[in-house]
Amino acid sequence: MTSDGPAAQFTDIVFTTDGNVAEIVLDRPEKGNTLRPETIDEIDAAREYAEDTDGINALVIRSTGDRFFSTGADLNSVLPLIEEDDSDGVSEFNANWHAAYRRIEQSAIPIIAGVSGMALAGGFELLLVCDLVVAAPSARFGDHHVKYNLIGGGGSTQRLPRLVGLRRAKELLLTEKMISAETAREWGLVNEVIGEDDDLAEATMALAKDVASHHPLALRRQKHLANQSVEMALEPSLKLEQEMANVHLLSSAAQEGLAEFMDRE
Incomplete structure:
Protein backbone atom coordinates (compact mmCIF):
# COMPACT_ATOMS: atom_id res chain seq x y z
CA MET A 1 0.00 0.00 0.00
CA THR A 2 1.06 3.60 -0.50
CA SER A 3 0.25 6.76 1.42
CA ASP A 4 -1.37 9.32 -0.85
CA GLY A 5 -3.09 12.66 -0.94
CA PRO A 6 -3.70 14.38 2.40
CA ALA A 7 -2.38 11.46 4.48
CA ALA A 8 0.52 13.46 5.95
CA GLN A 9 -1.97 15.83 7.60
CA PHE A 10 -3.78 13.06 9.48
CA THR A 11 -3.22 12.27 13.15
CA ASP A 12 -6.23 10.08 14.03
CA ILE A 13 -6.37 7.87 10.94
CA VAL A 14 -3.97 6.19 8.54
CA PHE A 15 -4.91 6.62 4.88
CA THR A 16 -3.41 4.49 2.12
CA THR A 17 -4.25 3.27 -1.36
CA ASP A 18 -3.74 -0.16 -2.89
CA GLY A 19 -4.44 -0.08 -6.61
CA ASN A 20 -8.09 0.76 -7.09
CA VAL A 21 -8.97 0.59 -3.35
CA ALA A 22 -8.35 3.24 -0.68
CA GLU A 23 -8.24 2.43 3.02
CA ILE A 24 -8.94 4.40 6.19
CA VAL A 25 -7.66 2.88 9.44
CA LEU A 26 -8.88 4.41 12.70
CA ASP A 27 -5.68 4.77 14.70
CA ARG A 28 -6.47 5.69 18.30
CA PRO A 29 -6.38 2.24 19.95
CA GLU A 30 -5.34 3.69 23.31
CA LYS A 31 -8.61 5.66 23.26
CA GLY A 32 -10.79 2.79 22.07
CA ASN A 33 -10.61 4.28 18.56
CA THR A 34 -13.08 6.89 19.77
CA LEU A 35 -14.18 9.55 17.32
CA ARG A 36 -13.51 13.18 18.12
CA PRO A 37 -14.43 16.02 15.73
CA GLU A 38 -10.91 15.91 14.29
CA THR A 39 -11.33 12.19 13.56
CA ILE A 40 -14.62 12.79 11.76
CA ASP A 41 -13.03 15.59 9.74
CA GLU A 42 -10.13 13.34 8.74
CA ILE A 43 -12.44 10.50 7.71
CA ASP A 44 -14.46 12.99 5.69
CA ALA A 45 -11.37 14.41 3.96
CA ALA A 46 -10.02 10.95 3.15
CA ARG A 47 -13.37 9.84 1.75
CA GLU A 48 -13.56 12.96 -0.40
CA TYR A 49 -10.03 12.39 -1.70
CA ALA A 50 -10.85 8.78 -2.56
CA GLU A 51 -14.00 9.82 -4.40
CA ASP A 52 -12.18 12.49 -6.38
CA THR A 53 -9.25 10.29 -7.38
CA ASP A 54 -9.56 8.59 -10.76
CA GLY A 55 -9.12 4.84 -10.49
CA ILE A 56 -10.27 4.51 -6.86
CA ASN A 57 -13.43 2.41 -7.03
CA ALA A 58 -13.91 1.38 -3.39
CA LEU A 59 -12.98 2.42 0.15
CA VAL A 60 -12.25 0.28 3.22
CA ILE A 61 -12.74 1.52 6.79
CA ARG A 62 -11.24 -0.53 9.63
CA SER A 63 -9.26 0.07 12.81
CA THR A 64 -5.96 -0.53 14.53
CA GLY A 65 -5.93 -3.33 17.09
CA ASP A 66 -8.26 -6.23 17.84
CA ARG A 67 -10.09 -4.87 20.90
CA PHE A 68 -12.00 -1.95 19.41
CA PHE A 69 -13.40 -1.07 16.02
CA SER A 70 -14.66 2.09 17.71
CA THR A 71 -16.46 2.71 20.98
CA GLY A 72 -18.09 5.88 19.65
CA ALA A 73 -17.69 9.57 20.27
CA ASP A 74 -14.82 10.88 22.34
CA LEU A 75 -16.92 12.38 25.12
CA ASN A 76 -14.06 14.68 26.12
CA SER A 77 -14.94 16.62 22.97
CA VAL A 78 -18.58 17.18 23.83
CA LEU A 79 -18.58 17.33 27.66
CA PRO A 80 -17.30 20.93 27.76
CA LEU A 81 -20.17 21.97 25.51
CA ILE A 82 -22.66 20.28 27.82
CA GLU A 83 -21.10 21.72 30.97
CA GLU A 84 -21.25 25.21 29.48
CA ASP A 85 -24.86 24.67 28.34
CA ASP A 86 -23.67 25.60 24.84
CA SER A 87 -26.70 24.69 22.73
CA ASP A 88 -25.16 26.14 19.56
CA GLY A 89 -21.99 24.13 20.10
CA VAL A 90 -23.93 20.92 20.73
CA SER A 91 -26.03 21.52 17.61
CA GLU A 92 -22.91 22.11 15.52
CA PHE A 93 -21.26 18.97 16.92
CA ASN A 94 -24.26 16.81 16.02
CA ALA A 95 -24.80 18.48 12.64
CA ASN A 96 -21.19 17.88 11.57
CA TRP A 97 -21.36 14.25 12.70
CA HIS A 98 -24.62 13.59 10.84
CA ALA A 99 -23.41 15.32 7.69
CA ALA A 100 -20.16 13.34 7.56
CA TYR A 101 -21.96 10.03 8.07
CA ARG A 102 -24.53 10.95 5.44
CA ARG A 103 -21.74 11.66 2.96
CA ILE A 104 -20.33 8.18 3.63
CA GLU A 105 -23.76 6.67 3.07
CA GLN A 106 -24.26 8.61 -0.17
CA SER A 107 -20.67 8.31 -1.39
CA ALA A 108 -20.22 7.64 -5.09
CA ILE A 109 -17.92 4.72 -4.27
CA PRO A 110 -18.84 1.60 -2.27
CA ILE A 111 -17.48 1.61 1.29
CA ILE A 112 -16.63 -1.63 3.10
CA ALA A 113 -16.13 -1.83 6.87
CA GLY A 114 -13.79 -4.35 8.47
CA VAL A 115 -14.76 -4.83 12.12
CA SER A 116 -12.73 -6.41 14.88
CA GLY A 117 -13.43 -5.99 18.57
CA MET A 118 -16.26 -3.80 19.82
CA ALA A 119 -18.33 -1.52 17.60
CA LEU A 120 -20.44 0.58 19.96
CA ALA A 121 -22.48 3.80 19.89
CA GLY A 122 -20.99 6.15 17.28
CA GLY A 123 -18.66 3.37 16.12
CA PHE A 124 -21.67 1.13 15.59
CA GLU A 125 -23.37 3.99 13.73
CA LEU A 126 -20.30 4.28 11.48
CA LEU A 127 -20.65 0.74 10.18
CA LEU A 128 -24.40 1.33 9.63
CA VAL A 129 -23.56 3.86 6.89
CA CYS A 130 -21.10 1.54 5.15
CA ASP A 131 -22.29 -0.58 2.23
CA LEU A 132 -20.78 -3.92 3.24
CA VAL A 133 -19.34 -5.25 6.50
CA VAL A 134 -16.75 -7.96 7.12
CA ALA A 135 -16.28 -9.03 10.73
CA ALA A 136 -13.76 -10.98 12.76
CA PRO A 137 -15.33 -13.79 14.85
CA SER A 138 -14.53 -11.84 18.02
CA ALA A 139 -16.38 -8.69 16.89
CA ARG A 140 -19.21 -7.43 19.07
CA PHE A 141 -21.93 -4.95 18.15
CA GLY A 142 -24.18 -2.75 20.27
CA ASP A 143 -25.78 0.68 20.43
CA HIS A 144 -25.17 1.30 24.17
CA HIS A 145 -26.40 4.90 24.23
CA VAL A 146 -29.00 4.17 26.93
CA LYS A 147 -26.29 2.72 29.18
CA TYR A 148 -25.24 6.32 29.84
CA ASN A 149 -28.72 7.88 29.55
CA LEU A 150 -27.94 9.09 26.02
CA ILE A 151 -29.75 8.63 22.74
CA GLY A 152 -28.46 7.93 19.27
CA GLY A 153 -26.78 10.97 17.77
CA GLY A 154 -25.33 9.47 14.59
CA GLY A 155 -28.35 7.85 13.01
CA SER A 156 -28.75 4.53 14.84
CA THR A 157 -32.40 5.08 15.78
CA GLN A 158 -33.29 5.62 12.12
CA ARG A 159 -30.94 3.34 10.20
CA LEU A 160 -30.93 0.28 12.46
CA PRO A 161 -34.69 -0.45 12.15
CA ARG A 162 -34.37 -0.17 8.37
CA LEU A 163 -31.57 -2.73 8.37
CA VAL A 164 -32.75 -5.32 10.89
CA GLY A 165 -36.43 -4.58 11.56
CA LEU A 166 -38.04 -2.69 14.40
CA ARG A 167 -38.10 -5.45 17.05
CA ARG A 168 -34.45 -6.37 16.68
CA ALA A 169 -33.46 -2.72 16.51
CA LYS A 170 -35.23 -1.98 19.78
CA GLU A 171 -33.43 -4.92 21.36
CA LEU A 172 -30.18 -3.03 20.86
CA LEU A 173 -31.49 0.53 21.19
CA LEU A 174 -33.26 -0.04 24.51
CA THR A 175 -30.70 -2.26 26.26
CA GLU A 176 -26.96 -2.60 26.85
CA LYS A 177 -26.92 -5.81 24.85
CA MET A 178 -24.05 -6.64 22.52
CA ILE A 179 -24.47 -9.23 19.80
CA SER A 180 -21.84 -11.51 18.34
CA ALA A 181 -20.46 -11.35 14.82
CA GLU A 182 -22.45 -14.44 13.85
CA THR A 183 -25.70 -13.00 15.23
CA ALA A 184 -24.97 -9.74 13.42
CA ARG A 185 -24.59 -11.75 10.21
CA GLU A 186 -27.89 -13.53 10.83
CA TRP A 187 -29.59 -10.17 11.41
CA GLY A 188 -28.20 -8.68 8.21
CA LEU A 189 -25.76 -6.24 9.85
CA VAL A 190 -22.71 -8.17 8.64
CA ASN A 191 -22.12 -9.73 5.23
CA GLU A 192 -19.24 -12.03 6.10
CA VAL A 193 -17.66 -13.43 9.25
CA ILE A 194 -14.12 -14.60 8.56
CA GLY A 195 -12.58 -17.77 9.96
CA GLU A 196 -10.64 -17.83 13.22
CA ASP A 197 -7.33 -18.11 11.38
CA ASP A 198 -8.13 -15.58 8.65
CA ASP A 199 -6.76 -12.05 8.53
CA LEU A 200 -9.42 -9.34 8.71
CA ALA A 201 -7.43 -6.75 6.78
CA GLU A 202 -6.79 -9.22 3.96
CA ALA A 203 -10.40 -10.44 3.85
CA THR A 204 -11.82 -6.92 3.83
CA MET A 205 -9.40 -5.83 1.12
CA ALA A 206 -10.24 -8.92 -0.95
CA LEU A 207 -13.94 -8.04 -0.88
CA ALA A 208 -13.15 -4.41 -1.69
CA LYS A 209 -10.98 -5.51 -4.62
CA ASP A 210 -13.81 -7.67 -5.93
CA VAL A 211 -16.21 -4.73 -5.75
CA ALA A 212 -13.67 -2.30 -7.22
CA SER A 213 -13.01 -4.55 -10.22
CA HIS A 214 -16.34 -3.46 -11.72
CA HIS A 215 -17.03 -0.33 -13.76
Whole structure:
Protein backbone atom coordinates (compact mmCIF):
# COMPACT_ATOMS: atom_id res chain seq x y z
CA MET A 1 0.00 0.00 0.00
CA THR A 2 1.06 3.60 -0.50
CA SER A 3 0.25 6.76 1.42
CA ASP A 4 -1.37 9.32 -0.85
CA GLY A 5 -3.09 12.66 -0.94
CA PRO A 6 -3.70 14.38 2.40
CA ALA A 7 -2.38 11.46 4.48
CA ALA A 8 0.52 13.46 5.95
CA GLN A 9 -1.97 15.83 7.60
CA PHE A 10 -3.78 13.06 9.48
CA THR A 11 -3.22 12.27 13.15
CA ASP A 12 -6.23 10.08 14.03
CA ILE A 13 -6.37 7.87 10.94
CA VAL A 14 -3.97 6.19 8.54
CA PHE A 15 -4.91 6.62 4.88
CA THR A 16 -3.41 4.49 2.12
CA THR A 17 -4.25 3.27 -1.36
CA ASP A 18 -3.74 -0.16 -2.89
CA GLY A 19 -4.44 -0.08 -6.61
CA ASN A 20 -8.09 0.76 -7.09
CA VAL A 21 -8.97 0.59 -3.35
CA ALA A 22 -8.35 3.24 -0.68
CA GLU A 23 -8.24 2.43 3.02
CA ILE A 24 -8.94 4.40 6.19
CA VAL A 25 -7.66 2.88 9.44
CA LEU A 26 -8.88 4.41 12.70
CA ASP A 27 -5.68 4.77 14.70
CA ARG A 28 -6.47 5.69 18.30
CA PRO A 29 -6.38 2.24 19.95
CA GLU A 30 -5.34 3.69 23.31
CA LYS A 31 -8.61 5.66 23.26
CA GLY A 32 -10.79 2.79 22.07
CA ASN A 33 -10.61 4.28 18.56
CA THR A 34 -13.08 6.89 19.77
CA LEU A 35 -14.18 9.55 17.32
CA ARG A 36 -13.51 13.18 18.12
CA PRO A 37 -14.43 16.02 15.73
CA GLU A 38 -10.91 15.91 14.29
CA THR A 39 -11.33 12.19 13.56
CA ILE A 40 -14.62 12.79 11.76
CA ASP A 41 -13.03 15.59 9.74
CA GLU A 42 -10.13 13.34 8.74
CA ILE A 43 -12.44 10.50 7.71
CA ASP A 44 -14.46 12.99 5.69
CA ALA A 45 -11.37 14.41 3.96
CA ALA A 46 -10.02 10.95 3.15
CA ARG A 47 -13.37 9.84 1.75
CA GLU A 48 -13.56 12.96 -0.40
CA TYR A 49 -10.03 12.39 -1.70
CA ALA A 50 -10.85 8.78 -2.56
CA GLU A 51 -14.00 9.82 -4.40
CA ASP A 52 -12.18 12.49 -6.38
CA THR A 53 -9.25 10.29 -7.38
CA ASP A 54 -9.56 8.59 -10.76
CA GLY A 55 -9.12 4.84 -10.49
CA ILE A 56 -10.27 4.51 -6.86
CA ASN A 57 -13.43 2.41 -7.03
CA ALA A 58 -13.91 1.38 -3.39
CA LEU A 59 -12.98 2.42 0.15
CA VAL A 60 -12.25 0.28 3.22
CA ILE A 61 -12.74 1.52 6.79
CA ARG A 62 -11.24 -0.53 9.63
CA SER A 63 -9.26 0.07 12.81
CA THR A 64 -5.96 -0.53 14.53
CA GLY A 65 -5.93 -3.33 17.09
CA ASP A 66 -8.26 -6.23 17.84
CA ARG A 67 -10.09 -4.87 20.90
CA PHE A 68 -12.00 -1.95 19.41
CA PHE A 69 -13.40 -1.07 16.02
CA SER A 70 -14.66 2.09 17.71
CA THR A 71 -16.46 2.71 20.98
CA GLY A 72 -18.09 5.88 19.65
CA ALA A 73 -17.69 9.57 20.27
CA ASP A 74 -14.82 10.88 22.34
CA LEU A 75 -16.92 12.38 25.12
CA ASN A 76 -14.06 14.68 26.12
CA SER A 77 -14.94 16.62 22.97
CA VAL A 78 -18.58 17.18 23.83
CA LEU A 79 -18.58 17.33 27.66
CA PRO A 80 -17.30 20.93 27.76
CA LEU A 81 -20.17 21.97 25.51
CA ILE A 82 -22.66 20.28 27.82
CA GLU A 83 -21.10 21.72 30.97
CA GLU A 84 -21.25 25.21 29.48
CA ASP A 85 -24.86 24.67 28.34
CA ASP A 86 -23.67 25.60 24.84
CA SER A 87 -26.70 24.69 22.73
CA ASP A 88 -25.16 26.14 19.56
CA GLY A 89 -21.99 24.13 20.10
CA VAL A 90 -23.93 20.92 20.73
CA SER A 91 -26.03 21.52 17.61
CA GLU A 92 -22.91 22.11 15.52
CA PHE A 93 -21.26 18.97 16.92
CA ASN A 94 -24.26 16.81 16.02
CA ALA A 95 -24.80 18.48 12.64
CA ASN A 96 -21.19 17.88 11.57
CA TRP A 97 -21.36 14.25 12.70
CA HIS A 98 -24.62 13.59 10.84
CA ALA A 99 -23.41 15.32 7.69
CA ALA A 100 -20.16 13.34 7.56
CA TYR A 101 -21.96 10.03 8.07
CA ARG A 102 -24.53 10.95 5.44
CA ARG A 103 -21.74 11.66 2.96
CA ILE A 104 -20.33 8.18 3.63
CA GLU A 105 -23.76 6.67 3.07
CA GLN A 106 -24.26 8.61 -0.17
CA SER A 107 -20.67 8.31 -1.39
CA ALA A 108 -20.22 7.64 -5.09
CA ILE A 109 -17.92 4.72 -4.27
CA PRO A 110 -18.84 1.60 -2.27
CA ILE A 111 -17.48 1.61 1.29
CA ILE A 112 -16.63 -1.63 3.10
CA ALA A 113 -16.13 -1.83 6.87
CA GLY A 114 -13.79 -4.35 8.47
CA VAL A 115 -14.76 -4.83 12.12
CA SER A 116 -12.73 -6.41 14.88
CA GLY A 117 -13.43 -5.99 18.57
CA MET A 118 -16.26 -3.80 19.82
CA ALA A 119 -18.33 -1.52 17.60
CA LEU A 120 -20.44 0.58 19.96
CA ALA A 121 -22.48 3.80 19.89
CA GLY A 122 -20.99 6.15 17.28
CA GLY A 123 -18.66 3.37 16.12
CA PHE A 124 -21.67 1.13 15.59
CA GLU A 125 -23.37 3.99 13.73
CA LEU A 126 -20.30 4.28 11.48
CA LEU A 127 -20.65 0.74 10.18
CA LEU A 128 -24.40 1.33 9.63
CA VAL A 129 -23.56 3.86 6.89
CA CYS A 130 -21.10 1.54 5.15
CA ASP A 131 -22.29 -0.58 2.23
CA LEU A 132 -20.78 -3.92 3.24
CA VAL A 133 -19.34 -5.25 6.50
CA VAL A 134 -16.75 -7.96 7.12
CA ALA A 135 -16.28 -9.03 10.73
CA ALA A 136 -13.76 -10.98 12.76
CA PRO A 137 -15.33 -13.79 14.85
CA SER A 138 -14.53 -11.84 18.02
CA ALA A 139 -16.38 -8.69 16.89
CA ARG A 140 -19.21 -7.43 19.07
CA PHE A 141 -21.93 -4.95 18.15
CA GLY A 142 -24.18 -2.75 20.27
CA ASP A 143 -25.78 0.68 20.43
CA HIS A 144 -25.17 1.30 24.17
CA HIS A 145 -26.40 4.90 24.23
CA VAL A 146 -29.00 4.17 26.93
CA LYS A 147 -26.29 2.72 29.18
CA TYR A 148 -25.24 6.32 29.84
CA ASN A 149 -28.72 7.88 29.55
CA LEU A 150 -27.94 9.09 26.02
CA ILE A 151 -29.75 8.63 22.74
CA GLY A 152 -28.46 7.93 19.27
CA GLY A 153 -26.78 10.97 17.77
CA GLY A 154 -25.33 9.47 14.59
CA GLY A 155 -28.35 7.85 13.01
CA SER A 156 -28.75 4.53 14.84
CA THR A 157 -32.40 5.08 15.78
CA GLN A 158 -33.29 5.62 12.12
CA ARG A 159 -30.94 3.34 10.20
CA LEU A 160 -30.93 0.28 12.46
CA PRO A 161 -34.69 -0.45 12.15
CA ARG A 162 -34.37 -0.17 8.37
CA LEU A 163 -31.57 -2.73 8.37
CA VAL A 164 -32.75 -5.32 10.89
CA GLY A 165 -36.43 -4.58 11.56
CA LEU A 166 -38.04 -2.69 14.40
CA ARG A 167 -38.10 -5.45 17.05
CA ARG A 168 -34.45 -6.37 16.68
CA ALA A 169 -33.46 -2.72 16.51
CA LYS A 170 -35.23 -1.98 19.78
CA GLU A 171 -33.43 -4.92 21.36
CA LEU A 172 -30.18 -3.03 20.86
CA LEU A 173 -31.49 0.53 21.19
CA LEU A 174 -33.26 -0.04 24.51
CA THR A 175 -30.70 -2.26 26.26
CA GLU A 176 -26.96 -2.60 26.85
CA LYS A 177 -26.92 -5.81 24.85
CA MET A 178 -24.05 -6.64 22.52
CA ILE A 179 -24.47 -9.23 19.80
CA SER A 180 -21.84 -11.51 18.34
CA ALA A 181 -20.46 -11.35 14.82
CA GLU A 182 -22.45 -14.44 13.85
CA THR A 183 -25.70 -13.00 15.23
CA ALA A 184 -24.97 -9.74 13.42
CA ARG A 185 -24.59 -11.75 10.21
CA GLU A 186 -27.89 -13.53 10.83
CA TRP A 187 -29.59 -10.17 11.41
CA GLY A 188 -28.20 -8.68 8.21
CA LEU A 189 -25.76 -6.24 9.85
CA VAL A 190 -22.71 -8.17 8.64
CA ASN A 191 -22.12 -9.73 5.23
CA GLU A 192 -19.24 -12.03 6.10
CA VAL A 193 -17.66 -13.43 9.25
CA ILE A 194 -14.12 -14.60 8.56
CA GLY A 195 -12.58 -17.77 9.96
CA GLU A 196 -10.64 -17.83 13.22
CA ASP A 197 -7.33 -18.11 11.38
CA ASP A 198 -8.13 -15.58 8.65
CA ASP A 199 -6.76 -12.05 8.53
CA LEU A 200 -9.42 -9.34 8.71
CA ALA A 201 -7.43 -6.75 6.78
CA GLU A 202 -6.79 -9.22 3.96
CA ALA A 203 -10.40 -10.44 3.85
CA THR A 204 -11.82 -6.92 3.83
CA MET A 205 -9.40 -5.83 1.12
CA ALA A 206 -10.24 -8.92 -0.95
CA LEU A 207 -13.94 -8.04 -0.88
CA ALA A 208 -13.15 -4.41 -1.69
CA LYS A 209 -10.98 -5.51 -4.62
CA ASP A 210 -13.81 -7.67 -5.93
CA VAL A 211 -16.21 -4.73 -5.75
CA ALA A 212 -13.67 -2.30 -7.22
CA SER A 213 -13.01 -4.55 -10.22
CA HIS A 214 -16.34 -3.46 -11.72
CA HIS A 215 -17.03 -0.33 -13.76
CA PRO A 216 -17.31 2.73 -11.48
CA LEU A 217 -20.38 4.06 -13.27
CA ALA A 218 -22.26 0.80 -12.76
CA LEU A 219 -21.18 0.68 -9.10
CA ARG A 220 -22.23 4.27 -8.51
CA ARG A 221 -25.65 3.83 -10.06
CA GLN A 222 -26.34 0.47 -8.43
CA LYS A 223 -25.47 1.88 -5.00
CA HIS A 224 -27.61 4.97 -5.53
CA LEU A 225 -30.62 2.95 -6.62
CA ALA A 226 -30.26 0.52 -3.71
CA ASN A 227 -30.09 3.43 -1.26
CA GLN A 228 -33.21 4.97 -2.77
CA SER A 229 -35.12 1.72 -2.23
CA VAL A 230 -35.26 2.44 1.52
CA GLU A 231 -35.77 6.19 1.19
CA MET A 232 -38.60 6.31 -1.37
CA ALA A 233 -41.95 4.64 -1.85
CA LEU A 234 -41.93 1.70 -4.25
CA GLU A 235 -43.58 3.29 -7.28
CA PRO A 236 -41.31 6.36 -7.53
CA SER A 237 -38.22 4.26 -6.81
CA LEU A 238 -39.15 1.82 -9.58
CA LYS A 239 -39.65 4.77 -11.91
CA LEU A 240 -36.22 6.09 -10.91
CA GLU A 241 -34.65 2.71 -11.69
CA GLN A 242 -36.34 2.59 -15.08
CA GLU A 243 -35.22 6.10 -15.96
CA MET A 244 -31.65 5.41 -14.89
CA ALA A 245 -31.59 2.09 -16.74
CA ASN A 246 -32.73 3.87 -19.90
CA VAL A 247 -29.76 6.22 -19.64
CA HIS A 248 -27.29 3.58 -18.49
CA LEU A 249 -27.97 1.15 -21.34
CA LEU A 250 -26.73 3.81 -23.76
CA SER A 251 -23.52 4.46 -21.78
CA SER A 252 -20.09 3.32 -22.87
CA ALA A 253 -19.86 1.29 -19.65
CA ALA A 254 -22.92 -0.79 -20.56
CA GLN A 255 -21.78 -1.17 -24.14
CA GLU A 256 -18.40 -2.49 -22.99
CA GLY A 257 -20.07 -4.92 -20.63
CA LEU A 258 -22.51 -6.18 -23.24
CA ALA A 259 -19.70 -6.66 -25.74
CA GLU A 260 -17.81 -8.71 -23.16
CA PHE A 261 -20.96 -10.77 -22.49
CA MET A 262 -21.47 -11.49 -26.19
CA ASP A 263 -17.83 -12.49 -26.62
CA ARG A 264 -17.67 -14.69 -23.52
CA GLU A 265 -17.44 -17.89 -25.54
